[in-house]
Amino acid sequence: MPMIGWVFLLLAIALVVGSLLMLKDSANMPISKEKMARIKKRKEEVEAQEKKEKEKDNW
Template sequence: MPLIGWIILLVALALIVGSLMLLRDSAHSMKISDEKMKKIQARKAEIEAEESAEDKEW
């Protein structure tokens, strides 16, 4: 393979590895406020209550 082929291959691999490392580093940086988390949990409990009520109807 000519030299330019090896260079392109190495650049492509470097981009892939770099993107994966960036994704791994930013995976845990999403912060949810306490207020929003309470709303999410309340909505989840509401949905579960509706589903259990539907299950009891059958």
């Protein structure tokens, strides 16, 4: 394989490994209590809406 092929291969591997490491580092980011409350509230709203739509479809 020509030298440029090895360079591209190493660059691609480095890009994948770097992305995975960044993803690993950001996996356990702390969430403020306010934001968590908003997330839970929104989740409840979506679940209620889905339940209403499901009941509407089952008539």
